[in-house]
Amino acid sequence: xxxxxxxxxxxxxxxxxxxxxxxxxxxxxxxxxxxxxxxxxxxxxxxxxxxxxxxxxxxxxxxxxxxxxxxxxxxxxxxxxxxxxxxxxxxxxxxxxxxxxxxxxxxxxxxxxxxxxxxxxxxxxxxxxxxxxxxxxxxxxxxxxxxxxxxxxxxxxxxxxxxxxxxxxxxxxxxxxxxxxxxxxxxxxxxxxxxxxxxxxxxxxxxxxxxxxxxxxxxxxxxxxxxxxxxxxxxxxxxxxxxxxxxxxxxxxxxxxxxxxxxxxxxxxxxxx
Amino acid sequence: xxxxxxxxxxxxxxxxxxxxxxxxxxxxxxxxxxxxxxxxxxxxxxxxxxxxxxxxxxxxxxxxxxxxxxxxxxxxxxxxxxxxxxxxxxxxxxxxxxxxxxxxxxxxxxxxxxxxxxxxxxxxxxxxxxxxxxxxxxxxxxxxxxxxxxxxxxxxxxxxxxxxxxxxxxxxxxxxxxxxxxxxxxxxxxxxxxxxxxx
Ligand SMILES: [Zn+2]
Ligand SMILES: [Zn+2]
Numbered sequence: 001x002x003x004x005x006x007x008x009x010x011x012x013x014x015x016x017x018x019x020x021x022x023x024x025x026x027x028x029x030x031x032x033x034x035x036x037x038x039x040x041x042x043x044x045x046x047x048x049x050x051x052x053x054x055x056x057x058x059x060x061x062x063x064x065x066x067x068x069x070x071x072x073x074x075x076x077x078x079x080x081x082x083x084x085x086x087x088x089x090x091x092x093x094x095x096x097x098x099x100x101x102x103x104x105x106x107x108x109x110x111x112x113x114x115x116x117x118x119x120x121x122x123x124x125x126x127x128x129x130x131x132x133x134x135x136x137x138x139x140x141x142x143x144x145x146x147x148x149x150x151x152x153x154x155x156x157x158x159x160x161x162x163x164x165x166x167x168x169x170x171x172x173x174x175x176x177x178x179x180x181x182x183x184x185x186x187x188x189x190x191x192x193x194x195x196x197x198x199x200x201x202x203x204x205x206x207x208x209x210x211x212x213x214x215x216x217x218x219x220x221x222x223x224x225x226x227x228x229x230x231x232x233x234x235x236x237x238x239x240x241x242x243x244x245x246x247x248x249x250x251x252x253x254x255x256x257x258x259x260x261x262x263x264x265x266x267x268x269x270x271x272x273x
Numbered sequence: 274x275x276x277x278x279x280x281x282x283x284x285x286x287x288x289x290x291x292x293x294x295x296x297x298x299x300x301x302x303x304x305x306x307x308x309x310x311x312x313x314x315x316x317x318x319x320x321x322x323x324x325x326x327x328x329x330x331x332x333x334x335x336x337x338x339x340x341x342x343x344x345x346x347x348x349x350x351x352x353x354x355x356x357x358x359x360x361x362x363x364x365x366x367x368x369x370x371x372x373x374x375x376x377x378x379x380x381x382x383x384x385x386x387x388x389x390x391x392x393x394x395x396x397x398x399x400x401x402x403x404x405x406x407x408x409x410x411x412x413x414x415x416x417x418x419x420x421x422x423x424x425x426x427x428x429x430x431x432x433x434x435x436x437x438x439x440x441x442x443x444x445x446x447x448x449x450x451x452x453x454x455x456x457x458x459x460x461x462x463x464x465x466x467x468x469x470x471x472x
Contacts, residue, residue: 015388018453020293044453056421086421089428093387096421100388242387 005066009033010079012059012119014099018044026054026073028062029102029119034110038064040073053078057086057095059120082127091131093249097242098122098139104236105147115146121208130212133221136246138203138211140228145204149235152176153201158186168192170227172234190230196223281307333404335380335397337362345378352376354411358401358430360384360418364454368416371463376414379404384422385429398430405437412440415472418454419444431472443472 011030019025024043028036040054053060053076063075085091102119106112122139125131144150151170155162156179169178169189177197183189199220203211216224233239277285281303288299306314330336331343338344345351345365355376359365362380381396393399404410413434417423431441445468454462 022453046453086424089425089432092421092425092428096387096425103388241390244390245385245387245392248392 003065006074007064007066008061009036009064010059010061011036011116012099012123013054013056014103016054016056022048024054025070027103029099029106029116031113031116032111034112034116035103035106035108037070037108038062038073039070040076050076052081055081057082057092057099057123059123080123080127082123084129085123085127085131090249091126091129093242093246094131094136095123095126097136097240097246098126100240100242101140101143101232104238104240105143105232112146115143118142118146118208125208125212132212133225134212134214134216135208137199137221137224137228138208140232141200141203144228144231144235147235149175149231150204151200151231153197153204156182158182163197165194167194168197170230172230188230188234190227192227193220193223195220196227199224200227334378335382335400336365336378350375353408355414356401356404356410356412357414357416359416359454360423360426361455364416367454367462368466371466373463373466376412377408377410381417381426384417384420384426386422387425393429396426398433401430402434402437405434405439410439412442414469415441415443416454427472441472442469444469 009028009030009032011028013026014029014035015027017025019039022042022044024040026038026040026043028038030036040050042048043050043054045051050073052058053062054073058078059080059082060076060078062073065072065074082095085095098119102115106115118139122135125135141150152175153163156168157171157174157176158178159182161179161181163177163179166180168180168191169183169186170176170192171178171186171189173188174186177192178186178189199214199216202214229243284303284306285296285299288294288302289296291299294302306317327339328337329339329341331338331341331346333342333346336343336345340347352375355374356379357368357374357376358379358381359368360381360383362382365378365380368374368378379397379401381398383391383396385391385393385396401413405413413430415427415430417426417430427443435441444465
């Protein structure tokens with residue numbers, strides 16, 4: 001029987017830590033209540049029914065009990081174990097990065113349903129084999145948007161002039177793009193090519209599927225990545241640890257044997273404004 | 274002024290640093306020790322001091338041992354064609370208890386954890402390839418925990434040693450996802466060893 005202190009949440013395990021001899025601390029990003037922390041007792045014991053459900057990158061429904069300290073997870077049902085995603089190093093690492101991104105950018109108990117939906121959709125996409133750099137960049141930009149830090153990409157953040165298709169710049173501190181006239185007066189402005197501006201606008205105007213299909217040259221992808229990295233770092237005020245891991249994997253070329261490098265500039269949907 | 278004597282708070286603070294021991298349990302242990310005989314307390318203190326002083330890491334397998342090489346690496350009866358890779362020294366006695374394994378070990382001293390910033394250079398991963406070449410290992414058995422971090426570690430090690438032409442296997446999922454090898458019961462772990470598969 002459910003008592004007055006019992007409740008249910010649905011969410012994705014974004015972090016976990018071992019505690020005690022057999023217990024696990026579980027951090028969920030939940031559908032209705034944002035980030036929440038729990039203790040799952042006995043979850044590290046082989047044969048524990050909770051164990052598989054409270055693994056990181058698992059989505060489930062959790063039966064919880066309110067306590068004065070951390071609430072307990074007493075029962076759980078796995079909704080999606082993301083087994084395919086966990087069977088390969090690159091997709092698993094992409095998913096861990098997104099989980100860390102959400103963990104670092106949210107506080108406990110602040111509900112954000114749209115961010116939850118974005119996260120689940122990204123996990124589903126990675127699980128179905130769509131874990132590429134475009135997805136990561138799309139997610140980073142949309143996360144910024146959900147948190148209220150979407151870069152301004154239509155008008156110069158300094159003088160409000162409509163941005164022209166010329167070499168502009170992007171300033172993380174000012175919160176958006178800047179025209180050539182204002183750029184010299186901004187210390188952290190980084191050159192923003194016309195194509196990179198188009199890509200960022202494209203991600204904001206299109207859904208995940210469409211954005212993942214965009215093909216960027218290596219140079220353009222690196223430019224977009226650098227801009228978003230600077231934006232995230234200035235907002236989160238810290239380096240994400242799993243990003244170094246992704247860079248290492250990429251550098252070791254463990255998984256990138258057949259990476260395509262076509263160009264984006266002539267894709268018609270990117271030209272539209 | 275604190276109501277607790279300073280020597281007590283000091284021991285409580287020291288014990289609280291141990292895994293699985295909170296301030297309350299630490300306090301309970303301290304009051305238990307106060308009631309124990311002088312001889313018992315002395316023995317505990319001496320054995321703790323001897324622990325660090327006499328132990329070393331085996332330079333071959335990185336197990337914690339009182340000799341280098343450790344007794345397993347020095348044992349010519351053991352099959353050097355098999356190398357079982359584990360996360361922690363405490364996993365070795367668990368595997369030994371199954372009685373199913375007569376090869377050698379390699380202790381990583383942790384698992385890859387991208388979000389905690391623990392990478393391959395923080396673990397004894399590079400040394401695996403060296404050992405494979407040196408002692409003619411034919412099969413590397415990945416016995417990391419069946420957790421996200423243990424899986425990531427296993428997949429990374431596989432990528433590192435596969436080019437060397439050795440067989441790579443992973444303990445079968447007799448072990449439920451989310452469990453710790455150290456706490457596995459002998460039957461479950463034994464079955465997992467019997468049904469290990471190519472990886
Ligand atoms: Zn301007
Ligand atoms: Zn040894």
